Amino acid sequence: MIASHDGDEPRTYSEAITSSAKELWIKAIDEEMKSMRSNHVWDLVDLPAYRKAIGNKWVLRVKRKAYDIIERYKACLLAKGYNQQEGIDYEETFSLVVMFTSIRLILAIVAHMDLELHQMDVKTTFLNGELEEEIYMEQPDGYIINDQERKVCKLKKSIYGLKQSSKQWYLRFLNL
Known part of the structure; x- marks a missing residue:
């Protein structure tokens, strides 16, 4: 449990690394x-001349428990799939x-049979989906490799924000 910070959510990587938290x-x-x-999830490669790299964005959230108590700080790297x-x-x-x-x-069956129902959150859901297409993404803010600044990430797995992420995740578990 974290209680020392006010829990403001930064909008960018730059705001996060200059915040009180x-x-x-x-x-x-x-x-x-x-x-x-x-x-x-990716390999660092030179961008082919015929391709364009999509951007990415850090989404930063404060996860809270009951009574507005801060549970943890969560970061998620999203591809700018709209491009x-x-x-x-x-x-x-x-x-x-x-x-x-x-x-x-399902809820009726659980209630009728006096069962317990649990919800689960898979932390890396979309990272299980293998990409079929060649997708290039810029290196994320804060993690640009020295002397390789011009390289891009060639995605091997789907990440949040890609148009095909849901499909690739579904296909991965359909074929288990």
Whole structure:
């Protein structure tokens, strides 16, 4: 539990590393980057002449418990997928949608059979989806490699923000 900072959410990486909670934001950002490395999300490469790299953005949130108590600081690296071009960066998109009647049915079964229901949050959900397309992304703020500033990240796995992330995640678990 963290109580020493007011919990303001910075809008950019620069705001995060100059805030009063600088150490907590850096820790959260480092955790996200560690997850990216351990999941082998990208390779650093030269950008091919015929391609354009999409940008990215740090989304920084303060996660809270009951009574507005700060639980943790969370950072998520998003691709600026709105810059992707159909036919070049992706072929189709897809997103699963649950029907409320399905949720009500599950809750009714749980209540009727006196079962327990647990919710879970998968920390690296989209990092499980393998990309089929060649997508290049700029290096994230704060993590630009010295002497390799002109290189870009060639994505191997889907990350939040890409148009095809939901589809690739679904296909990964469909084929297990």
